[in-house]
Amino acid sequence: MIHPVLDPKLAPPFPKAALPVLRNPQLRKNVAHATDVITSKRGRLVAEKDDWQALRDAASALRAHVLENLGTYLEQFEERCTAAGGVVHWAADAAEAREIILNILRDENASEVIKIKTMTSAEIQLNPFLAQNGIEPHETDLAEIILQLGKDEPSHIVVPALHVNRSQVRDIFARTMHLPDLSDNPQELTAAARTYLRKKFLTVPTAISGANFLIAETGGVSVVESEGNGRMCLTLPRTMITLAGIEKVIPRYRDLEIMLQVLARSATGERMNPYTSLWTGVTKGDGPQRFHVVLLDNGRSDILQRERERQTLKCIRCAACMNACPVYRQTGGHAYGSVYPGPIGAILTPQLMKMEYAQSLPYASSLCGACYEVCPVKINIPEVLIDLRAKVTDQERNEERRFFDPLYLGMRMANKVFASAGRFQAAQRMMRIGLKPLTGKDGWIRSLPAYGARWTMTRDLRGVPQQSFREWWTSRANGKAKP
Amino acid sequence: MRASLFITCYNDTLFPETGRAVVTLLERLGVEVEFRPAQTCCGQMHANTGFRGEAFSLAKQFVRLYADAKAVVIPSSSCVAMIRDQYPALIDELGNQDLRRDFDALLPRVHEFSEFVVDVLQVENVGAYFPHRVTYHASCHGLRALELGDRPFRLLKNVEGLDLAPLDHLDRCCGFGGTFSVKNAEVSSAMMTAKLQDVLATRAEFCTALDNSCLMHLGGAMHREFAAMRTIHMAQILASTREHPAEVL
Numbered sequence: 001m002i003h004p005v006l007d008p009k010l011a012p013p014f015p016k017a018a019l020p021v022l023r024n025p026q027l028r029k030n031v032a033h034a035t036d037v038i039t040s041k042r043g044r045l046v047a048e049k050d051d052w053q054a055l056r057d058a059a060s061a062l063r064a065h066v067l068e069n070l071g072t073y074l075e076q077f078e079e080r081c082t083a084a085g086g087v088v089h090w091a092a093d094a095a096e097a098r099e100i101i102l103n104i105l106r107d108e109n110a111s112e113v114i115k116i117k118t119m120t121s122a123e124i125q126l127n128p129f130l131a132q133n134g135i136e137p138h139e140t141d142l143a144e145i146i147l148q149l150g151k152d153e154p155s156h157i158v159v160p161a162l163h164v165n166r167s168q169v170r171d172i173f174a175r176t177m178h179l180p181d182l183s184d185n186p187q188e189l190t191a192a193a194r195t196y197l198r199k200k201f202l203t204v205p206t207a208i209s210g211a212n213f214l215i216a217e218t219g220g221v222s223v224v225e226s227e228g229n230g231r232m233c234l235t236l237p238r239t240m241i242t243l244a245g246i247e248k249v250i251p252r253y254r255d256l257e258i259m260l261q262v263l264a265r266s267a268t269g270e271r272m273n274p275y276t277s278l279w280t281g282v283t284k285g286d287g288p289q290r291f292h293v294v295l296l297d298n299g300r301s302d303i304l305q306r307e308r309e310r311q312t313l314k315c316i317r318c319a320a321c322m323n324a325c326p327v328y329r330q331t332g333g334h335a336y337g338s339v340y341p342g343p344i345g346a347i348l349t350p351q352l353m354k355m356e357y358a359q360s361l362p363y364a365s366s367l368c369g370a371c372y373e374v375c376p377v378k379i380n381i382p383e384v385l386i387d388l389r390a391k392v393t394d395q396e397r398n399e400e401r402r403f404f405d406p407l408y409l410g411m412r413m414a415n416k417v418f419a420s421a422g423r424f425q426a427a428q429r430m431m432r433i434g435l436k437p438l439t440g441k442d443g444w445i446r447s448l449p450a451y452g453a454r455w456t457m458t459r460d461l462r463g464v465p466q467q468s469f470r471e472w473w474t475s476r477a478n479g480k481a482k483p
Numbered sequence: 484m485r486a487s488l489f490i491t492c493y494n495d496t497l498f499p500e501t502g503r504a505v506v507t508l509l510e511r512l513g514v515e516v517e518f519r520p521a522q523t524c525c526g527q528m529h530a531n532t533g534f535r536g537e538a539f540s541l542a543k544q545f546v547r548l549y550a551d552a553k554a555v556v557i558p559s560s561s562c563v564a565m566i567r568d569q570y571p572a573l574i575d576e577l578g579n580q581d582l583r584r585d586f587d588a589l590l591p592r593v594h595e596f597s598e599f600v601v602d603v604l605q606v607e608n609v610g611a612y613f614p615h616r617v618t619y620h621a622s623c624h625g626l627r628a629l630e631l632g633d634r635p636f637r638l639l640k641n642v643e644g645l646d647l648a649p650l651d652h653l654d655r656c657c658g659f660g661g662t663f664s665v666k667n668a669e670v671s672s673a674m675m676t677a678k679l680q681d682v683l684a685t686r687a688e689f690c691t692a693l694d695n696s697c698l699m700h701l702g703g704a705m706h707r708e709f710a711a712m713r714t715i716h717m718a719q720i721l722a723s724t725r726e727h728p729a730e731v732l
Contacts, residue, residue, distance in 0.1 A: 015667050022669050308572075326656040330673040364667060366660025366674065367531060368623035386569070389533030407662070411529060415537035418492065418523040419544070428496050444706055454665040458672040459703030462497060469495040469502035473518045 004153045004334035007125065008353050011337025013360035018335040027163050031155070031332040034162035035323045041269025042320060042374075049265070059262045060378035062255055063314035066247070067304060073216040073249045074295065080219025084281025086291045094124035097296050101126065101208070101241055104292055105135055108239050110206040116223065116230035117141035118210025119157055119317060120243045120296055122339040123352070126208075137208070138200050140229040142193055149176040155333030155341060158267045158319040163332045197229060207237040207288070211244035212316070213259060214293075217252045220280035221293065224263065224273040234277050240288035246295050247313040259316065262376035266318035299352040308387050312347050314377040319344075321371035321381060327364055336361060343371035347384040355391055362388035406451040425470065432464040439463035485515045486599070487552040489545075491559045492524035498695045500730055504722035505558050505596060508611075511722070512604055521548055527565035530573065532662045539577040542570050546586045554603065555589075558596040558718050560625035560694045561661075566593055568628055595625070596718055597693055601634045607641055613723045614644030617715075618687040620678075620701065622694040623656050635693060635717060642720060648685035655681075659700035675704050683710055691717045 005011040021027055046052050066073060078088045091097035105113060113130065115121065115137055127137045139148045143161035147154055150172040154160030161169075170184040173192050182192060209230065213222040221242050223230050234240065250259060264273040282291050303309055322328040322342025333341030338349040338358060346361040362385045365371075371381040402408045417427045438445050445461040447453070455461060467475075486509060490502045509516050526541030545566070549555050557563050567590065574583050600606055619639060625631045639647050658664065658674025665671075682690050682701060688711075692698050695716055702714035715729065723729035 015669065018667070018670050022673055028673075326658065326674050326677075327667075327670055330670055330677070335670075362533075363663065364670075366623070366656050366658060366663045366671070368656035368660070369627040370623070370654065370656065373627055383568075383572075386531060386533070389531070390535040391533075393533030393535070407532070407666075411532060411534050411537060414524075415529060415534070415540065418526075418541055421521045421523055424492070424523045431496065446707075451665060454668040455703075457668055458675065458707065459700065460706040461703055462699070462706075464497060465499055467499060469490050469499035470518070470520055472499055472503060473506075473520075 003151070004155070005337060006122070006153045006334070006339050008338050008349055008358035008361075014335055014337070014364040015360065017337050018331045018364075021331050021335050026165070027332060028330065030163050030165050032329055034156075034159060035329050038159070038269055038323045042266060042323070043269075045265045045269045045271060049261075055258060055262055056376055056378055058258050059316075059376055060314065062250065062258060063316070063377045064311070066249060066251065067310055067313055070246065070249070070304065073251055074246055076216040077214050077219055077249055078295075080217070081281060081293055082219070084219050086219065086281045086293055089292060089294045091294050091296045091298070093298050094296075097124050097243065097294055097298070098126060098129045100294050101243065102130070102133055102135070104239070104241055105130070105206060108206050108290075110135055110239075112136045112138060112200075112204045113206045113208055114138050114140050114200050114204045114233050114237065115144075115207065116209045116225065116233040117144050117160070118208065118243055119339060120210050120245055121208060122154065123245075124243075124296065124298065126243075138204065140197055140200065140233055141225070142190070142227055142229065145193055145196070146172055149173070153334060154339070156319060156322060157317055157333075157340065157342075163334070197232075201232045201236050205238040206241070207233040207239070208241045208243060209233060211242050211248050211293075212263070213256065214244055214249040215251075215253055215256070215278075216249050218280050220253070220278055222256065222276065222278045224260065224276050226268065226274045228275050231275050231277050234279060235287050237288050239290040239292075241292045241294065243294045243296060246297055246300050247315075263316055263318050266320040266374065266376040299354055302354065303351045309347075309351060309384055311379045312344075312351060312384055314379050315344050315348065316377060317344075318376055320374040320376065321379075324370040324374045325365070326368060326370065327366060336364065343381045343385075344379070347379075347381055347388060350388055350392075355388075355395065359392045359395070362386075362392060410451070425468075428464075428468050432466075435464050484513065484554070484604070485517065486554040486556050487517050487519060487549060489522055489525075489549070489555050489557045489562075490518070491557065491562050493699075494559060494695055497699065498716065501558050501695055501716040501718050504716065504718040504729070505556065507727070508600075508609060508718060508722040509556070512600070512606055512609065514604070519548055525562045525565050526573075527562055527569075528661055530565060530569050531660075535573065536577065538569070539573045542566075542573050543578060543582060546570075546574075546582060546589060549589055549593075550585050552589070552592060554599065555593045556596055556599045557593065558693065558716065559696070560595050560622050560629050560631065561696060563593065563595040564624040564628035566590070595629055595631065595693065597625075597631060597634045597638060598629070600638065600721070607637045609638065609641070609721045611642040611721045611723050612644055612725045613642050613720045613729065615689055616646040616648055616685075616687045617689045617691055617720065618648040618650045618682060618685040619653075619717075620650065620657065620682065620690055620692040620697055621653050622692050622697045625693050626654060631693070638717070638721060639691075642723075645720070646687075648687040650685055651681045652678075657697045657700055659697050661696070664700060671700075675700060679704055679708070679710075683712060687712060689713055689715045689720075691715050691720055693717050 526538035530538035
């Protein structure tokens with residue numbers, strides 16, 4: 001399999017990037033199986049809550065409120081976090097965030113760093129940057145270890161290795177941990193990973209985490225996870241660096257009540273996630289003694305300015321949208337060429353990249369609405385997708401090469417045709433005459449030229465009937481008029 | 484009761500039998516049907532592909548054309564969803580307050596075909612006869628945007644002779660998605676293959692829906708695969724009687 005590139009600046013556009021996946025039956029089977037399992041678990045767990053829709057409304061309102069007052073809550077967070085002994089840094093973009101983190105690590109004389117899964121660090125391409133600067137990052141989330149050792153990339157934001165199956169994990173571990181006799185028994189695989197990790201936890205004194213929530217009221221940070229490896233990272237090291245998008249803030253400690261309920265059910269179909277860690281600043285003699293928070297903007301303030309797109313930032317990274325998405329189910333995450341795949345990635349990535357790259361992503365959806373239906377914070381993803389498509393079109397339509405682009409040409413022509421019923425009727429007749437030679441005796445078209453070939457690649461098309469509806473209507477009216 | 488039929492551009496051109504069935508059925512149910520030949524397209528194709536200005540010009544055309552209609556019936560759930568969900572933003576952004584006022588006044592009179600029969604006419608048994616095994620594909624827009632719920636099933640269950648075959652993964656998209664089917668042809672085909680497996684597994688003779696766009700997609704694949712199943716718009720099933728059986732192509 002081709003090594004996936006999760007950087008929109010370098011990745012091929014979605015339709016092209018999807019091809020190697022569509023030709024990989026093992027990967028498709030793994031993705032379909034995993035998303036089926038999570039979706040059905042989620043369905044069961046959501047069904048047992050009578051007040052699920054009310055919870056969704058509350059979570060959505062809470063997130064919307066935060067975005068309306070983001071500045072206030074961030075300032076409050078900074079003040080309380082600092083008071084508790086933390087150090088807050090503000091990073092305008094990815095480069096600045098990388099520099100801040102590198103400087104902290106240099107101050108610590110770190111040559112290695114342990115990491116608990118953080119999407120934000122992947123967003124700013126932190127690992128390759130650290131490696132270039134002589135600091136070796138070690139992922140500690142089981143799925144992330146599989147990917148790091150297998151030189152693969154995440155294809156899901158909650159279950160990053162969902163495209164890999166057990167026997168593939170065995171092969172990766174056997175090769176990289178030098179365990180030729182390892183079986184694909186899950187317990188044995190976990191034990192191998194645990195042995196590998198223990199050593200890191202006990203020897204590496206510096207850790208990097210993400211954040212599920214920043215709590216303005218207390219200045220605290222919360223991370224939720226399933227394995228406890230995150231908790232090891234959050235307690236054992238001497239120095240802890242948390243990297244978080246500025247939108248991650250919630251007003252009060254008690255707001256976790258709503259957020260944790262909707263997050264766990266939506267993400268993994270559980271009533272409660274196995275590990276919820278909360279920490280505030282530093283405590284003498286207990287846990288990390290130096291604590292930094294890097295607040296990352298990286299395009300988020302721009303998204304905040306746009307009324308309809310702002311809802312993108314309500315996202316709590318539960319990934320329910322990707323599990324529900326029929327496009328994602330066929331392609332997995334790598335096709336999106338982005339750290340954030342699936343429907344949320346399709347709206348988040350082009351905006352974070354300020355529409356300079358990833359223009360194919362808003363089109364990577366059939367607009368079926370399954371993502372909006374499952375979203376626990378009610379992000380109307382289809383609405384944002386359509387908005388972004390309009391932005392892409394506005395951006396492209398004046399480019400010279402678009403003038404003869406069949407799609408742009410077709411859309412402009414169609415609009416002129418639809419503007420008048422007379423022209424429309426003429427076009428109907430022309431279509432009927434034009435397609436006649438391509439239509440078989442059974443009334444079906446098996447092969448279309450040019451752009452239409454993309455339809456007839458896998459589908460036939462019914463030929464244009466002899467009489468349009470409007471012609472039938474007219475002939476019937478004439479018939480009726482006669483005595 | 485007087486109703487105006489908005490047939491939609493592709494039904495008019497490619498699926499005229501759907502329009503004929505709607506007219507036949509509504510007239511049988513005592514509705515006086517009118518057709519305004521000035522109609523063309525709702526603009527969904529333009530809007531969903533990012534051509535907002537073009538979509539707006541068609542939205543304006545639609546609102547002007549039907550401003551005085553008693554009721555507008557549309558046998559296409561995705562076009563109704565376009566009007567309900569996308570017109571307001573388009574008009575607010577590119578239109579003026581007058582147009583918005585006309586639109587707001589018109590909207591309650593715009594009905595998807597099955598909504599019109601069940602909610603407005605308050606009929607669930609339309610007196611149809613269709614002695615075939617049929618499975619129903621809930622198009623995404625009908626299911627989620629319009630929340631048609633069990634209306635289609637209630638109508639089908641009352642059709643004499645009809646054997647309704649349940650479809651697995653009813654809520655999953657068939658992969659059409661308008662220009663998505665050509666822009667992302669390979670992914671669209673993969674989604675279609677998955678859908679087709681569920682549809683063919685019902686061993687029905689017909690797959691029906693309230694949207695010819697999904698049916699064009701699935702029907703095209705069935706024909707390519709020599710499948711022993713055909714697609715048919717639900718209006719054709721409901722219009723079908725012993726005396727005048729549906730024209731099955």
